[in-house]
Amino acid sequence: MTSMDLLNKMKQAVRGGILTREPLAGHTTWRIGGPADFYVSPKDLEDLRSVIDFSRQEGLRCFVIGRGSNLLVSDEGFRGIVLDLSEAFRHTAASGLRVTAGSGLLLGDLVDFCIRKRLKGIEKLAGIPGCVGGAIRMNAGAFGVEVADRLEWVRLVDFSGTLLQIHREQILMKYRFTDLPADAVIIEAEFRMERGDAGELARTREETLKKRREKQPLSLPSAGSVFKRPAGDYAGRLIEETGLKGLRIGDAMISKKHANFIVNCGFATAVDVLRLVEEVQERVHRMFQVDLELEIQLLGFDPS
Numbered sequence: 001m002t003s004m005d006l007l008n009k010m011k012q013a014v015r016g017g018i019l020t021r022e023p024l025a026g027h028t029t030w031r032i033g034g035p036a037d038f039y040v041s042p043k044d045l046e047d048l049r050s051v052i053d054f055s056r057q058e059g060l061r062c063f064v065i066g067r068g069s070n071l072l073v074s075d076e077g078f079r080g081i082v083l084d085l086s087e088a089f090r091h092t093a094a095s096g097l098r099v100t101a102g103s104g105l106l107l108g109d110l111v112d113f114c115i116r117k118r119l120k121g122i123e124k125l126a127g128i129p130g131c132v133g134g135a136i137r138m139n140a141g142a143f144g145v146e147v148a149d150r151l152e153w154v155r156l157v158d159f160s161g162t163l164l165q166i167h168r169e170q171i172l173m174k175y176r177f178t179d180l181p182a183d184a185v186i187i188e189a190e191f192r193m194e195r196g197d198a199g200e201l202a203r204t205r206e207e208t209l210k211k212r213r214e215k216q217p218l219s220l221p222s223a224g225s226v227f228k229r230p231a232g233d234y235a236g237r238l239i240e241e242t243g244l245k246g247l248r249i250g251d252a253m254i255s256k257k258h259a260n261f262i263v264n265c266g267f268a269t270a271v272d273v274l275r276l277v278e279e280v281q282e283r284v285h286r287m288f289q290v291d292l293e294l295e296i297q298l299l300g301f302d303p304s
Contacts (some may be wrong), residue, residue, distance in 0.1 A: 003037065006058060009147040010038065013054045016087070017041040024073045024082065027065055029129055031221040032270050033073025034300065036082040044088050045187065054186070055081050056159060057271040063299060064185055066134035067106065070223050074300030075270045085133065089187050094119065094262045097193045098152065101237075103133030106138070115205060119198030126205040127212040129224060133186040138295075139173045143208060148173035150191040152191045155186040176228055176295055217255040220263035226277065227260055233293055235284075236260035242283045249275045270301075 001009075007020055018040050024033030037060075042048040057061045062081030065071070089102035092113045099119060101110050111126045124145040139148050153167045158181060158281035172179040180186070185241065212218065227235035239245070239259035246256045248265070255261040262276055281292050 001058075006060075007038070009058075010051075010054055011041075013046050013050050014040060014042070016043040016051075019285055022082070024065070024068070024077060027082075027084070028068035028073055028223070029221060030068075030072060030223045030268075030273070031264050032075075032079030032268055032273065034075050036078045037081070038081045039084065040081055041084045045157070045163075047088070048083070048085075048157060048185065048187070049087045051083065052157060052159055052161055053082065062159070062185075064103075064133065066131040067129060070134065070138065070295065071297050071299060072223060072270055072273055074298075076300060078300040083185065085185070085187070086131065087183075089133075091188070097195065099191045099193060100188060100192070101132045102188050103131060103136070103151035105132045106130075107132055107135045111205060114193060115198055115201045117192035118196055118198045118201070120201055121145075121193040122147075122191065123201045123204045124184070124208050126208045132189060136186055136189055137178060137180060138176050139178050141176075143211070146173075146175075148178075150193065152190040152192050154180065154186055154189045156186050158184040215258055217257040217261050217263050220255075220265060221264045222255070222261045223296050225260045225295050227280070228261050228295045230290050230292065233290070235259075238284050238288055238290060238292070239280055242280075242287055244280060244283060247276065247279065249279075252276050254280070 010018060020038060021035040022039035023035050025031050040051050042051055062083055064083045085104035089104035089298050091102040093100045094117045099114060107125060107128050107130055110132055111122055114122055124143040128140050128142060135147050136154060139146055151168045153165055156164045158164060229235055236259045244254050245259050247254045251266040251268035252272035253265050255263050262273055284290055284292050
């Protein structure tokens with residue numbers, strides 16, 4: 001079946017927006033990435049299930065892009081369907097100390113919502129790019145706070161179209177990791193908060209954002225921290241000790257401000273970034289016998 005045949009068939013099954021050969025560079029915080037065969041924005045849960053059903057019938061891979069942070073997309077792009085949930089799954093609701101949020105909501109918007117409701121618990125997550133679903137999937141955290149600390153349950157749709165609700169105690173969550181099913185789409189979650197003072201919470205948020213501005217290279221596109229923190233140390237410190245700050249390959253550069261960031265100085269490619277990643281891993285291993293593990297996710301690369 002040709003791409004045009006697939007597109008026409010998909011349009012009969014899906015009500016949401018469908019783009020073909022959509023450059024993913026426009027949907028990632030690194031501003032890097034080739035085209036996706038199909039870029040789909042489901043209108044609601046029923047529509048999401050239709051997309052999943054279509055992908056299963058046609059043997060197409062699906063990937064939820066979130067807001068494209070923490071992600072390096074191949075220059076060749078992605079063969080399959082990229083799902084954007086930011087249109088249909090960005091709701092918020094509060095009931096007492098419980099907050100429900102859609103997976104497509106920006107994490108920063110959830111922080112702001114909780115502050116307005118005088119709910120304490122996630123204000124130190126302010127400034128983390130990305131959406132709620134991605135933050136849950138990777139157990140995002142900062143300044144001693146992690147998503148795992150407040151999560152109550154997650155609702156997902158698996159790739160058979162089945163709706164699942166998994167409670168926090170059933171999920172293994174550790175540093176930048178959860179064991180949530182890889183072949184399932186997070187659609188919403190509930191968080192348990194504490195009562196707080198709106199003014200104090202807002203001040204904590206602003207202090208957190210100030211620290212990020214001071215320490216992180218926010219003026220150039222990046223994907224956040226490239227490497228996970230090794231046990232008992234910091235990736236940024238190890239990389240800086242190797243003298244690699246400022247090393248540039250093409251338009252990708254190890255930030256001079258924070259060595260665990262690789263920034264896009266203009267027209268960096270995924271290959272540029274990967275070459276820097278390999279150089280960092282090799283140099284750190286040679287000097288410290290430490291194997292740095294990627295925090296970013298790779299999409300569209302040959303698994304070999």
